[in-house]
Every structure is written in structure tokens, then in C-alpha cells.
Amino acid sequence: MSALSLPSRPNTPPASEPPESELIYEGKESLIYRRVRGGRKEILKLLKPACVTPERLVRFRQEHELVGTLSGEPRIVGAYGVEKLETCPAIVFEDCGAQSLKQILDVRTFGLVETLTVAVAVAEGLGAIHAARVIHKDINLANIVMNRETGLVKIIDFGIANRMPRENLGLVSPRVLQGTLAYILPEQTGRMNRVVDYRSDFYSFGVTLYQMLTGALPFTTNDALELIHWHIAKQPTPPCHAMPEIPEVVSAGRVNSRGRLAVRQTPVVETNRTIASHPW
Numbered sequence: 096m097s098a099l100s101l102p103s104r105p106n107t108p109p110a111s112e113p114p115e116s117e118l119i120y121e122g123k124e125s126l127i128y129r130r131v132r133g134g135r136k137e138i139l140k141l142l143k144p145a146c147v148t149p150e151r152l153v154r155f156r157q158e159h160e161l162v163g164t165l166s167g168e169p170r171i172v173g174a175y176g177v178e179k180l181e182t183c184p185a186i187v188f189e190d191c192g193a194q195s196l197k198q199i200l201d202v203r204t205f206g207l208v209e210t211l212t213v214a215v216a217v218a219e220g221l222g223a224i225h226a227a228r229v230i231h232k233d234i235n236l237a238n239i240v241m242n243r244e245t246g247l248v249k250i251i252d253f254g255i256a257n258r259m260p261r262e263n264l265g266l267v268s269p270r271v272l273q274g275t276l277a278y279i280l281p282e283q284t285g286r287m288n289r290v291v292d293y294r295s296d297f298y299s300f301g302v303t304l305y306q307m308l309t310g311a312l313p314f315t316t317n318d319a320l321e322l323i324h325w326h327i328a329k330q331p332t333p334p335c336h337a338m339p340e341i342p343e344v345v346s347a348g349r350v351n352s353r354g355r356l357a358v359r360q361t362p363v364v365e366t367n368r369t370i371a372s373h374p375w
């Protein structure tokens with residue numbers, strides 16, 4: 096397979112880049128390309144050259160393996176394989192013509208029914224992930240993609256996922272915490288003296304839905320320790336306070352009786368019922 100040279104800015108590939116390859120995302124550690132190969136649409140995930148360390152390569156391969164164990168799951172983006180490029184390996188994923196919910200929310204809001212429809216799809220995806228004894232650990236708007244024409248929703252990015260059914264973390268510095276801090280389960284910060292299990296994904300899922308419903312995160316601060324403290328101790332404003340049209344049952348699904356953010360373990364049936372009873 097031919098090598099990719101790495102452009103410095105998204106959507107402005109240098110002349111040496113294969114013509115069918117377009118850089119669509121440049122993150123802290125990853126570069127994401129879109130291309131068509133042999134008539135097949137593909138997404139390529141690469142490590143940035145500066146991030147190619149033995150530890151990171153191990154995690155990169157784990158990401159590919161974990162996605163492989165979920166192969167065929169309709170709510171999980173599928174992987175075709177690993178390709179050796181000049182500078183590093185790339186994971187080749189299916190391209191379902193989707194964008195992340197974050198990218199979509201940047202340009203428009205989500206309606207209630209659309210949010211609940213996405214919620215059902217993500218709950219199905221999490222069901223499949225957990226049935227395979229995998230914890231995703233980084234559910235957020237950037238790691239869920241949706242095809243805006245077909246409405247197809249899939250979960251991506253198993254970069255920090257693992258197989259451990261339960262994980263006991265010691266006190267961890269906010270600088271080295273895995274996952275996206277605004278979505279992180281208090282237990283995942285090591286500050287609750289409790290083990291982390293698959294339910295951490297439901298917590299992050301709750302934050303994600305909160306953001307889809309209200310357009311805002313439940314807690315916003317630039318101070319990492321303060322954010323962790325608020326997730327442990329503070330009650331978020333119920334979504335129905337921000338948007339009165341949000342039914343109580345949906346709002347309550349995001350903020351539980353102890354005032355903690357949460358999505359119940361089996362939200363699909365309940366969410367489907369809410370969609371069916373919705374007047375629109």
C-alpha cells in the first residue's frame with residue numbers, strides 16, 4: 096500500500112498525498128483521513144509522528160483488536176485492518192459517511208426526538224460493547240458519529256477502551272486521567288474509593304445526552320480539579336429547567352434521584368416509549 100505524507104492543516108493535503116485521501120481531523124495524537132480505495136470508502140486513523148512511542152503503538156494495536164472483537168456490530172464502526180504506512184501504522188475503518196455529533200452540534204441543535212433516537216442507537220451500541228466485556232471509557236459527542244442523510248449512528252474511538260470488567264484506580268492526577276474530563280465518571284478519577292466498571296460509560300452517555308438536549312455541558316470550568324469536584328458533589332441543573340419542552344421522564348433520566356448524572360442501564364425500552372408517546 097502506498098505511503099501517506101502528513102499535511103500540516105486539515106483539508107489542505109500537500110501534492111505528495113494520494114489524491115483520494117483527505118485529512119478530516121487533526122487531534123492531539125491522531126490524524127484522521129478519508130479516502131476511497133478500490134471503490135470502498137475508508138477512514139484512516141494514524142498516530143501523529145511525534146506520538147509514535149512504543150506504549151502508544153501498543154495502545155493503537157489494542158484499539159484495532161478491540162474493534163475487531165466487536166466486528167459486525169451495527170452500532171460500532173467496523174475496522175478493515177491495519178495498514179503499514181511510511182511513518183507509522185494506520186487503522187483502516189469503514190466510512191459510513193458520518194460526522195461526529197460534536198461537529199453536527201457545532202452547526203445546529205438537536206431536537207428532542209432526534210436526541211432520543213440517537214440515545215437508542217448509542218444504548219444499543221453500549222449494550223453490544225458491554226456484552227463483549229469491553230468498557231469504552233470515552234463516550235462523548237466526538238466519539239459518536241452520525242450520517243446526516245440516513246440517520247445511521249455508530250460509536251467510534253476505542254483508543255482507551257479496555258477489557259477489564261472492573262478496574263480499581265488509585266488517586267490519579269487530572270493531568271494523566273484517561274477519558275474526556277467533562278464526561279468522566281467520578282469513580283474514574285480515583286477520588287471515590289470505588290471501582291470503575293462498565294457503568295462509567297452510562298455516566299458519560301448521560302453527560303453526552305445532557306449536552307445534546309441543552310446545548311451545554313452540565314458543568315463548565317477550566318479548572319480540572321474543580322470539574323472533578325463538581326461531578327462528585329454538585330447537582331447539575333435538570334435539562335427541563337433549561338428547556339421546559341423536555342419531558343420530565345427524559346430530564347430525570349439524566350439526573351438521578353441522588354442528583355447525580357446518570358443514564359439507567361436499560362434506557363432503550365424507556366426511550367422508545369418516550370419517542371412513541373411524543374406528540375410530534
Ligand SMILES: Nc1ncnc2c1ncn2[C@@H]1O[C@H](COP(=O)(O)OP(=O)(O)OP(=O)(O)O)[C@@H](O)[C@H]1O
Nearest residue numbers: 120122123124125127138172193195237240252254
Ligand atoms: N469513522 C468515522 N467517521 C466519521 N468521522 C470520524 C470517524 N473516525 C474518526 N472520525 C473523526 O475524527 C475524530 C477523531 O477520531 P478519534 O476519536 O478516533 O480520534 P482520537 O483518538 O479521539 O484522537 P485525539 O485523541 O488525537 O483527539 C472524530 O471525533 C471524528 O470527528
Ligand SMILES: [Mg+2]
Nearest residue numbers: 237238251252
Ligand atoms: Mg476521540
